[in-house]
Structures are given as structure tokens and as C-alpha cells.
Amino acid sequence: MSDQIFLEMKDIYKRFKGVEALKGVSFALRKGEVHALVGENGAGKSTLMKILIGMLKADSGEIFIEGKKVNFTSMKDALDRGISMIFQEFNSVPHMTVADNIYLGREPHNKYKCVDYKKMYEDTQAVLKKMGVDIKPKELVASLTVAKVQLVEIAKAISLNSDVIIMDEPTSALSETEIDNLFRIVRELADEGKAIVFISHKIDEIYRICDRITVLRDGNFIGTDLVKNVSVDRLIMMMVDRKIDEMYPKEYAEIGEPIFEVRNLTRKGEFENISFHLRKGEILGIAGLMGAGRTELAESIFGMRKLERGEIFVKGKKVNIKQPKDAIKLGIMMVPEDRKKTGLILKLSVKENILLSDLKKCMTSFYIKKKLEKQNVEKYSKILEIKMSDENQIVSALSGGNQQKVVVAKALFPDPDIIILDEPTRGIDVKTKAEIHALMSKLAKQGKAVIMISSEMPEILGISDRIIVLHEGKLTGELMREEASQEAVLRLAMSSN
Amino acid sequence: MFKGLTREKVAHLLQKNAILIGFLIIVVFLAIFTKTFFTFNNLFLILKQVSCIGITTVAMAMLIIMGCIDLSVGSVMAVSGVFGALMVSNANPDWLKFGSSFGVDPAVIAMISGILMGTLFGVFNGLIISKGKIPPFIVTLGSMTIARGLAYILSQGMPVAKLLDSFNSIGSGAIVLSEQSNLQISNTVFFYIAVVLLIDFILKKRRFGRYIYAVGGNEVAALAAGVNVDAVKFKAYVLSGTLVGLAGILSVSRLNSAPPAFGNAYELDAIAGCIIGGISFNGGIGSVWSSVIGALIIVIIQQGMDMLDVQTFYQQIVKGVIIISAVLIDRNRRV
Numbered sequence: 001m002s003d004q005i006f007l008e009m010k011d012i013y014k015r016f017k018g019v020e021a022l023k024g025v026s027f028a029l030r031k032g033e034v035h036a037l038v039g040e041n042g043a044g045k046s047t048l049m050k051i052l053i054g055m056l057k058a059d060s061g062e063i064f065i066e067g068k069k070v071n072f073t074s075m076k077d078a079l080d081r082g083i084s085m086i087f088q089e090f091n092s093v094p095h096m097t098v099a100d101n102i103y104l105g106r107e108p109h110n111k112y113k114c115v116d117y118k119k120m121y122e123d124t125q126a127v128l129k130k131m132g133v134d135i136k137p138k139e140l141v142a143s144l145t146v147a148k149v150q151l152v153e154i155a156k157a158i159s160l161n162s163d164v165i166i167m168d169e170p171t172s173a174l175s176e177t178e179i180d181n182l183f184r185i186v187r188e189l190a191d192e193g194k195a196i197v198f199i200s201h202k203i204d205e206i207y208r209i210c211d212r213i214t215v216l217r218d219g220n221f222i223g224t225d226l227v228k229n230v231s232v233d234r235l236i237m238m239m240v241d242r243k244i245d246e247m248y249p250k251e252y253a254e255i256g257e258p259i260f261e262v263r264n265l266t267r268k269g270e271f272e273n274i275s276f277h278l279r280k281g282e283i284l285g286i287a288g289l290m291g292a293g294r295t296e297l298a299e300s301i302f303g304m305r306k307l308e309r310g311e312i313f314v315k316g317k318k319v320n321i322k323q324p325k326d327a328i329k330l331g332i333m334m335v336p337e338d339r340k341k342t343g344l345i346l347k348l349s350v351k352e353n354i355l356l357s358d359l360k361k362c363m364t365s366f367y368i369k370k371k372l373e374k375q376n377v378e379k380y381s382k383i384l385e386i387k388m389s390d391e392n393q394i395v396s397a398l399s400g401g402n403q404q405k406v407v408v409a410k411a412l413f414p415d416p417d418i419i420i421l422d423e424p425t426r427g428i429d430v431k432t433k434a435e436i437h438a439l440m441s442k443l444a445k446q447g448k449a450v451i452m453i454s455s456e457m458p459e460i461l462g463i464s465d466r467i468i469v470l471h472e473g474k475l476t477g478e479l480m481r482e483e484a485s486q487e488a489v490l491r492l493a494m495s496s497n
Numbered sequence: 498m499f500k501g502l503t504r505e506k507v508a509h510l511l512q513k514n515a516i517l518i519g520f521l522i523i524v525v526f527l528a529i530f531t532k533t534f535f536t537f538n539n540l541f542l543i544l545k546q547v548s549c550i551g552i553t554t555v556a557m558a559m560l561i562i563m564g565c566i567d568l569s570v571g572s573v574m575a576v577s578g579v580f581g582a583l584m585v586s587n588a589n590p591d592w593l594k595f596g597s598s599f600g601v602d603p604a605v606i607a608m609i610s611g612i613l614m615g616t617l618f619g620v621f622n623g624l625i626i627s628k629g630k631i632p633p634f635i636v637t638l639g640s641m642t643i644a645r646g647l648a649y650i651l652s653q654g655m656p657v658a659k660l661l662d663s664f665n666s667i668g669s670g671a672i673v674l675s676e677q678s679n680l681q682i683s684n685t686v687f688f689y690i691a692v693v694l695l696i697d698f699i700l701k702k703r704r705f706g707r708y709i710y711a712v713g714g715n716e717v718a719a720l721a722a723g724v725n726v727d728a729v730k731f732k733a734y735v736l737s738g739t740l741v742g743l744a745g746i747l748s749v750s751r752l753n754s755a756p757p758a759f760g761n762a763y764e765l766d767a768i769a770g771c772i773i774g775g776i777s778f779n780g781g782i783g784s785v786w787s788s789v790i791g792a793l794i795i796v797i798i799q800q801g802m803d804m805l806d807v808q809t810f811y812q813q814i815v816k817g818v819i820i821i822s823a824v825l826i827d828r829n830r831r832v
Contacts, residue, residue, distance in 0.1 A: 304721060328723040342721050345714035347781040356711055356722040359704045367702035410722060 001033040001211050006195055007052075007083075007164060012061035014047055021047045022058070025221040027214055029164060029195040034186060036206045036227065037199045039216035039239055040401070040429035045199050048216070049166050053085045054078035082163035086153045086170060094142035099124040101141055102156045127159045131185050147174050147290045154185065165189065166197040171205060172427050175289035175455065176490065183209050201429060202456075203232055215239055239430060248437055248462025253444040255465065256280030258316075260332075260418050260449055262301065265310035270296040271473035274310070278418065283440060283450040285464030287457075287489050293473040294453045295337050298420050302334040303327045304342075314418070328357060333416035335407050337423045337453070343407040344395050351377045351391040353406050358414035380409040385435065401432035408436065412443075419443060420451040425459065437463055457486050469493050515826045516775045516787075520794055527801040534804060541682050543796055545671075548689035549574075549751065551792040552744040553763060554770040555696050556737035558788035561771050562700070563733050564713035564780025565626070565633040570741045571763035572644035573618045575756075577745030579652045581611025582755035587659035604664040608746055615742015616735060618644055623734030627727040641764070648757040656756035660749075668750030685747050692740060697785040699736075709733055713780025769816070770795055773823040794819070 007029040014022040022044045029035055037045050050056040052063065054072030063070050065081060072078045092101045099120045108123075110116040124137035133151050141149055150170065157165045167186075171179045186209060190196055198210055206213060206227060213230060215222040215238040222238050230238075261277040271293035278284050286294050299305045301312060303321040312319050314330045321327045324334070336342035344353055354377055355362055362372040377391040384405040388398060395406055404424070411419060421440070425433040440450055440463055454460050460467060467479045469492035477492040511518065528535035553570050560567050583589050584596025584607040596603035596610075618640055625636045671681035700706035708729045711719035720726050749755040774791025776783030798819065802812045 302721070323725065324721050325723040325725050334721065336721055341715075342717050345711055345718050345781065347714045347777075348710060352707065352710065353722075356707065356719070356724065358723075359707055363704065367698070368704065368707065414723070 001190075002031045002193075004030065006031045006066060008064045009048070009052060010062045010064070012048065012051060013059045014044075014051065014056065015059055021219050022051075023219045024061075025216060025219070027052075027221075028224070029197065030212075031163070031193045031195050032190050033211040034190050034196045034198050034209050036210035036213040037197055037216070038201075038206065038213060038235070039222075040431055043216040043239075043429075044219040045216055046168065047219075049085060049168070049197065049199070052078065052164075053083055053166065079160065079162075082161070083166070084157040084160050084162040084164070085166040085168065086150070086157055087168055092141045092149055092152060095140060097138050097140055098128075098135055098144075098152050098155075099137040101152060102127070102159050123159065124155070127155045131155060131158065132181060145291050147178050150174065151178075151182075154182070158185075158189070162194070164195045164197065166199070168199045169201065169427050170198070171200065171202065175291075176457075178290065179205070201427070201433070203235065203430075204458075206235075207232075236430065248458065249434065249441060250462060251441040251445060253281040253441070253447075255282050256447060259314070261313040263311045263313075265297065265300060265307060265312075267296060267300055267305065267308050269473070270305075271300075271470065274470075274475050276468050276475070276478070278449045278451060280417075280447045280449055281444050282465045283444050283452060283463055285460040285467040286451060286453045286470065287455075287460045287467055288470035288493050290455065291472070292470040292493065294470055295422055297470070298334060298422050298451070298453055299336075301327070302332060302420060328414050328416070331414075331417035332420070333357070333411045333414060333418070334420040335411045335422060335424050337426070339403055339407050343410075344403060346396040347394065349392045349394055350381070350386065350388050350398070350406055353395050354380055354409045354413055357410050361413070376413070380413060381405075383412070384409050384439070401428040404428050404432065404436070408439070416448070418449045418451070420453075422453045423455065424452065425454075425456070457489065460484075460489065461486065516773070516790060516823060519823070519826070520790055523794065523797060523801065527797070527804070531801070531804040534801065537680055538678065539800075541680065541686070543793070543800060544686045544689070545683035546800070547792050547796045548683065548685040549744045549748040550763060550766055550770070550796075551689045551789065552692050552747070553741050554767045554788045554792040555692055555785055556740040556744075557764075557767040558771045558774070558776055558783060558785055559696060559700065559709060559733055560633070560737055561768070561776050561778060562713045562780060562783050563709045563730065564716065565730065565733070566637065566768070567622065567734070567737060567741075568634065568637040568764050569618060569622065569641040569644050570737075570767055571760040571765075572641045572648065573615055573738065573741045574745030574748060574760035574763060575758070576618070576644045576648040576651065577611040577614040577742040578749030578755045578759065579648045579657055579757055580614045581607040581609075581746040582657040582660055582664075582749050583607075583651060584610055585661040585664040586657050586755075587661070589657065602663055604661060604667060607664050607750075608667065611746025611749070612739055612742040615745060616739040619735040619738015619741075620731075622738065623731035626734065627730040645757075652755065652757040654757065656754045657749075658754045660753055660755075664750055665753045668747050669753065683751075685751060688743065688747055692743070693785055693789055696740075700785060705729065705732060710781055713782075715781070766795060767792075769820050772820060775823070778824075791823075 005028045009027040012022050012025045025044065025048055027048060039045050047056065051058045054075045054077045070081060093104065102124050103120050108116040108119045121137045128135050128137065131151065131154070135144065135148055135151060141152060144152065170182060174182060186196055200206055210227045212224060213227050214224040217239060256279055258277050259280050263275045265274040266272050274297055288294050296305060300307050303323045303326055312321060319330055340346060351373055355373060359368065362368050362376060374391060381388065386405045386409065387402050395403060398406065408424070424436050440452065444450055452463060461484055465481050467484050467489060468475055469477050469489055471493055479488055533539055553574060557567060557570060583592035585603045586593055593603065596606045599606050622637055622640055625631055626633050668685055671683045674680040674682065700709060708719065708724045711722065711724055712726055712729050716726055745760065748759065770791035771788050772778060772791065773794050774787030776787045795816070798815065799812060802815065
């Protein structure tokens with residue numbers, strides 16, 4: 001890390017429709033550093049970075065690059081000055097190849113003024129090779145896993161040769177090995193003299209990879225310091241202004257009779273011969289690496305995908321689930337992995353989203369009653385402490401954590417017995433995370449059976465009563481809470497026997 | 498009362514109601530620059546003119562909100578009108594005999610058969626779209642030509658004419674408010690109002706209506722929330738087909754004749770009405786009232802330009818400009 005400041009944002013203010021998102025935030029980057037930008041959802045991290053890349057305009061404040069004042073009016077301006085950002089929601093074109101995506105908008109020309117595919121593929125190959133990832137330039141992005149699409153985004157930033165690369169939660173969709181790989185790449189880039197901004201909710205990662213850290217809270221600048229000078233406790237204090245004693249408030253619920261069982265569930269190429277059972281009051285963790293088939297398994301149980309083989313039993317009775325509607329009727333509900341794609345209807349209101357899963361509860365014999373709607377939304381937004389202006393607020397206007405709470409509220413609304421949560425805390429702030437963990441424990445205590453898919457090891461170990469592990473679509477083992485450890489889970493997740 | 502009405506809020510209100518404001522500006526403009534526009538007579542005339550295409554626009558609105566489309570509405574109006582008219586046509590004794598064989602006024606049979614023809618096409622479109630998983634644009638492009646062909650076959654290429662008076666009186670009839678000033682409300686207007694209120698109720702107050710918004714907003718999320726997406730789509734197309742059948746048979750009854758070529762390009766007017774009214778083409782956003790405003794704007798502008806002696810060729814250009822600007826305004830409103 002050099003001592004000289006490369007880029008500086010000074011006293012940035014930004015308001016949205018009367019809400020102050022940034023209140024005089026300053027931020028400085030040095031070459032060769034990995035700089036963590038942390039804060040709860042809604043703290044202003046994304047807004048600050050969007051201003052840096054020219055996507056938003058600050059109300060006041062200045063940006064300097066190497067001491068010279070700059071004024072970005074578009075993302076292209078910022079890109080031309082060597083600043084690129086890798087978004088949480090990727091900006092790739094699915095039906096184009098990896099190389100097409102990396103060179104989108106700046107395709108190399110040959111002497112006939114046509115696209116020089118040969119060069120494009122070679123250059124892409126070189127970048128991917130340097131990153132040490134197994135992706136081919138001619139692969140279609142649509143055929144890649146989420147993790148690989150993200151790596152393509154990173155490859156794009158590298159290929160742009162940017163001085164500043166902003167990564168917004170880059171590891172949220174990656175497996176442990178992929179994270180290791182990413183961190184190696186990030187370190188190499190920093191050593192080459194690039195400045196990396198690393199937005200993350202995962203505290204262990206910040207300590208692993210970052211040199212300096214800047215904390216924001218409610219649009220305020222709280223502080224910048226060397227990571228090694230900040231203890232975890234102090235960091236959390238800075239972020240939330242209160243101590244969170246326990247991220248994983250595990251309460252022991254009485255584990256009752258079996259309520260749910262699956263036998264030999266199979267979808268070729270996704271998962272094979274999966275059998276497990278679940279008891280009342282139990283939280284079953286499903287661990288595994290990306291691509292292990294966990295989401296596919298959950299979606300098949302819930303009726304979003306068609307099972308090729310296998311049987312599902314609810315309360316001892318064999319059931320036939322053709323679509324999610326059938327599953328909900330049987331008392332099974334799911335919180336999907338991707339809240340924007342599957343979890344929410346972003347254009348609609350909080351009310352419409354939450355109540356969609358069981359509108360009958362708000363009906364008289366003939367029509368939907370406003371009063372019942374209001375009562376129900378109030379009840380569930382209270383349970384989950386959803387922060388909203390009113391029940392008619394459009395969901396897309398909520399922060400990520402609150403959006404996730406809406407998804408969970410929708411899942412709880414039909415009062416299910418069996419709840420499947422797929423990555424329930426991905427990309428949400430520490431406080432909401434702890435709240436959702438507490439909620440899972442509470443549900444188990446009420447006698448509900450919970451299945452939780454998670455890629456975060458502390459979460460799996462901290463919350464589950466029992467853990468099953470998948471590897472490449474096969475069930476490789478089962479661990480009770482007492483015998484589970486990071487190593488044990490990882491061993492099962494990586495081996496095939 | 499104006500306390501707290503900051504400049505920002507006013508701007509926001511203006512933006513939010515831009516289409517309604519545009520509509521009012523057009524009305525005020527016509528009221529000032531023409532002598533006849535702002536009269537009760539003309540008001541009821543406009544309502545009469547908007548009613549049949551208005552019913553079709555309501556049906557279209559429901560589908561566009563659901564993220565779908567129906568290109569066949571114009572042709573289905575024609576085939577419904579032709580089929581219904583056959584039951585009451587003195588020029589087609591065989592059909593008339595059939596229409597009279599139920600022991601009720603054949604006009605009733607004509608109405609029912611016209612509506613059912615629309616329902617039938619709704620079932621056809623709905624089944625293929627929901628079960629066959631083919632994009633609505635393609636399916637209804639096909640059924641558009643099928644319906645038109647069927648209209649020509651049933652009518653043998655000629656307008657179905659010489660319709661019974663009892664049938665004609667349904668669409669041509671009116672409730673007279675004042676004899677001297679010839680003030681009357683056409684029967685079709687009451688059909689239109691009934692359809693608007695019914696569909697508005699369904700969209701706002703019935704589960705099916707809520708599901709239409711959900712499917713249009715995000716089909717996968719709707720499925721995951723337990724909505725039977727296929728069933729919702731099927732039902733919506735059946736309902737929409739039925740409404741289009743009603744619009745078709747009403748039009749014919751108003752015209753006193755059923756030409757097989759009628760309703761040509763009505764699908765475009767219906768779509769334009771929805772878009773001008775502010776219904777999002779991406780689905781999930783809009784209401785029946787948007788379609789009412791949109792349909793009214795189209796009719797009023799057409800009529801206003803007639804009054805101002807604007808040539809029909811120029812009228813087309815103006816209509817196009819309005820469609821595009823309505824969407825531009827709407828886009829700015831959402832960004």
C-alpha cells in the first residue's frame with residue numbers, strides 16, 4: 001500500500017426524495033490497498049459508490065483523482081478514468097459468450113472494421129488464465145453458475161485495466177474454494193498497485209483480505225482506520241452503535257415427532273437419491289459448495305422444479321406436489337434464494353407481496369377486505385420489524401434487509417409447518433441477520449420444522465440442530481450439532497464418498 | 498389547505514397525474530376552440546363512440562397488466578359479431594330458423610352466441626398460452642388470422658345484413674333524457690360502464706385480480722408464492738375473450754349490419770388506449786381506469802380533429818405522436 005492518496009471523495013451529500021442518504025461522507029483510497037467499506041444496509045455504501053462511478057450525482061461534495069478535481073457525469077466518464085464496479089446484481093447479457101460480455105461496448109476491430117473475434121477470445125483467455133479460473137471464452141454466460149458469472153464480471157474489470165475496482169459483496173455467491181481463489185486474485189491486483197474497494201457484510205473476510213476499513217452508519221462517516229487496529233467488537237460497535245452479543249442466538253427447542261421425509265429424490269445432473277427426514281422443532285442445515293444441488297433440491301421439494309424420481313412424505317402421508325401451490329396447501333413454505341427474481345414482486349407493494357401467499361385470509365366470502373389486509377400486514381411487519389412508510393410502499397424502495405424480511409413475512413403468512421429457507425441472510429446487514437437467526441430459533445420453538453440452506457459456515461454451525469451435506473448432487477453425510485465442526489462439514493462438502 | 502404543499506410535492510403530483518392533466522388540457526382546448534365540443538349532446542356522443550372499443554380496451558388492459566397481450570381482439574370482435582348476427586338475419590333463413598328455435602327472442606340468442614364465440618377464442622388462446630407455453634404475441638397473432646378467416650367463411654364474404662329490429666335496438670337504442678334537445682344515452686354506454694365496474698372490482702377486490710398483477714409483476718415470484726400461474730392466465734384470456742365477444746356483438750347491433758372486415762386494427766387501438774392511459778407494457782402496473790382514460794383520449798382527439806377540420810391523414814400522425822409522448826411522460830414519471 002502506498003502512502004499517497006490516489007482518489008478522494010470529500011464531504012459528499014446526497015438526498016433522495018427528502019431522505020438524507022449521505023451526510024458529508026469522505027472517503028480516501030490509496031494505490032495497492034484493499035479497502036473495506038462497511039455498514040449496515042441503508043448506511044449509504046452503495047449510494048457513495050454509485051456517486052463514485054458516475055451513476056448518481058452528489059448534491060454537494062468533491063471528488064479528486066491524484067489531487068485533481070474530477071466531475072463524472074456518466075458511468076462511462078468514470079470508467080474512462082479507470083474506475084469500475086462489480087455489482088451485486090450482475091450486469092451481463094446471458095445469451096452472449098463470456099468474451100462478448102467482457103468486451104461489450106469496446107470490441108476490438110480488425111483491419112476490415114469488423115469485430116476481431118480472434119483477438120477477443122485470446123485476450124479473454126489470457127485474463128481468465130491469469131485469474132486461474134476454469135471458464136472458457138466461448139461459453140454462454142447463461143450456461144454458467146452464479147459464481148462463475150461473478151468471476152466473469154471480475155475478469156471484465158481486470159481486462160478494463162481499471163485503477164480502482166469496487167466489489168459489492170463479491171463473495172456472497174461463492175464457495176470457500178472460489179473465495180480463496182478470488183482473494184488470491186484481489187491480493188495480486190492490489191500488489192500490482194490497484195486500489196480495491198471491498199464492500200462486505202462478512203467480518204471474517206474483512207480481516208482476511210483488507211488493509212484499511214471505512215465505516216458508514218445511517219449516511220454518516222464514522223471512521224477510517226487500518227484493519228489491524230480495529231477489533232471485531234469495536235467494528236460491530238461502529239457499525240450498529242450497539243453490541244450484538246450473539247449473532248447466532250440458538251435456543252434449544254424440544255424436538256418432536258418426524259413431520260417430513262423425502263426418499264430417493266432425483267433430478268439427473270442436479271441431485272441424486274437424496275433421502276432425509278425432519279422433525280418438529282428441528283432446524284436442519286443443508287451445507288455444501290456452490291453447485292452442490294442444494295437450491296435445486298429445495299425447489300424440487302417445493303414444486304418449482306419437476307422431480308424425476310423419489311417420494312415426499314408429509315406427516316407420514318405420501319404427497320404429490322406439482323407446483324408451489326400444492327406444497328403450501330400441505331404446510332410447506334419456502335424463502336427462495338434470489339429475492340429479486342423469485343422472492344418478490346418488486347413493482348408491487350409490501351402489502352401485496354406479503355399477502356399473496358394466502359390471500360384467502362383477507363377475504364370475506366366474496367371480496368378482499370382492506371381492513372383484514374391491514375391487520376395482517378401489521379401483524380407480520382411487527383413480528384419481523386419491517387421498516388416501511390406504510391403497507392402500500394413499493395417493495396423495490398426498501399433496503400435489502402427489509403426486502404428480505406418481506407420475503408420471510410410472505411413465507412410465514414400461510415402459517416406453514418415446514419419452512420425451507422434458502423440462503424436466508426445472503427447480502428443483508430448484520431443486525432437483520434441476527435434477527436432472522438433469532439426468528440428461526442423462535443419458529444423451531446413453536447414446533448415448526450425448519451430447513452436452512454446456507455453457504456456460510458458459521459451460520460450452518462451456529463443455527464442447525466442437524467446438518468446434512470451435499471456434494472455434487474449426492475448426500476455425503478449427516479452430522480449432529482455436537483459433532484459438527486467447520487472441518488467436518490468441509491470434508492463432507494468436498495469429498496464424494 | 499395548501500400548507501405543506503411544497504414545490505417538490507406539487508411537481509410530484511403533476512408528474513403522477515401527467516396523463517390525466519394532459520387529458521384535461523385537450524378537453525379545455527377543444528371546449529374553447531370548438532362550439533360544439535363542450536355540450537351534453539357531444540359528451541354522450543363521445544361516450545357512445547368509446548363504449549364498444551372501450552370494452553375491448555378494458556379486456557386488453559387486464560391482459561397487459563398480466564404481462565400478456567392479445568392481437569386477436571379485432572378479428573374476434575368481427576367473428577363474434579358475424580356469428581351472432583347470423584341468428585337474427587333475414588338474409589340467412591337457415592340460421593334465423595336456428596336462432597328462433599329456442600323459444601326466446603332470437604336477439605337474445607344472437608347476443609349469447611356472439612359472446613360465446615368470443616369466449617371460445619379466449620379458451621383457445623388461454624389454453625395454448627398456459628399449457629403450450631407459447632408467447633401470447635405469437636399465439637394471438639395466429640388466432641387473429643384464424644378468427645378473421647372464420648368471420649369471412651361464416652358470412653360468405655358479405656356483410657350479414659337485414660338484421661331483426663329487436664336485435665338492432667339493443668345497440669342502437671338509447672335512454673332519452675330530453676326530447677327537445679335530443680339528449681340521449683346510448684345503451685352501449687351502460688354496457689361499457691357495467692364492464693368497467695365489474696373488471697375494476699375483480700382486479701381490486703378478488704384474488705384472481707390480485708394474481709393478475711402478481712403474474713404481470715413477476716411470474717416466477719407469483720408461482721413461488723403459490724399462485725397457479727397457468728390457471729390465472731387461462732382464466733384471464735377466457736374472461737377477456739368473453740368481453741371482446743360482447744364488444745363485437747354490440748358493435749354489430751349498433752351498426753345494424755355485420756361486415757366480416759370490421760374491427761380491423763382495433764387491437765392496435767385497444768393497445769394504444771392502454772398505453773396512453775399509463776398501463777405499463779411490462780406488466781404489473783395499471784388499472785381499468787387507465788384504459789378508460791386512454792380510450793377516451795383516442796376518441797376525443799379523433800373527434801376534436803374532425804371538428805377542427807384536420808385531414809384524416811394528419812390525424813394518424815397526431816395519434817402516433819400522442820402514443821409515443823404518453824409513454825415518454827410515463828417513463829419520466831417512473832424513473
